[in-house]
Amino acid sequence: MPLPPVTRGTFYGLPFDVEVECSEIDCVAILGLTFIRVRVxxxxxxxxxxxxxxxxxxxxxxxxxxxxxxxxxxxPLDAPGCV
Structure with a gap:
């Protein structure tokens, strides 16, 4: 992950925090295929x-x-399990 998990700064004078979380999920059915989930x-x-x-x-x-x-x-927002 290129960013630290939490970054603090200002944008147009407003203080902000950014938190980044990455996780990798290997696909069992297809060798070498990986899904990377990024949550910001x-x-x-x-x-x-x-x-x-x-x-x-x-x-x-x-x-x-x-x-x-x-x-x-x-x-889509109405997909099952999507909140």
């Missing part, structure tokens, strides 16, 4: 009464024999 949380405080704003981004990338093939499209 961006948290910033704009002074709202409810606390900081938290945005979550999920992506899944496909790697085969060490070569990145691309990124899978996210499932």
């Amino acid at each position: 949380l961006v948290m910033y405080d704009v002074g709202l009464a409810g606390g900081p704003v938290i945005l979550e981004f999920l992506s899944v990338h496909v790697r085969h024999d060490g070569v990145i093939w691309g990124m899978l499209l996210p499932p």
Whole structure:
């Protein structure tokens, strides 16, 4: 993972934290195929009464024999198990 798990900084004067979590899942059916799940949380405080704003981004990338093939499209929001 090229980034540390948590990075702090400012963007247009707003303090923010970024947390990155990566996990690799090997495909049992196809030798050498790996799915890489990347979860990014961006948290910033704009002074709202409810606390900081938290945005979550999920992506899944496909790697085969060490070569990145691309990124899978996210499932539709009404897909079973999708929250």
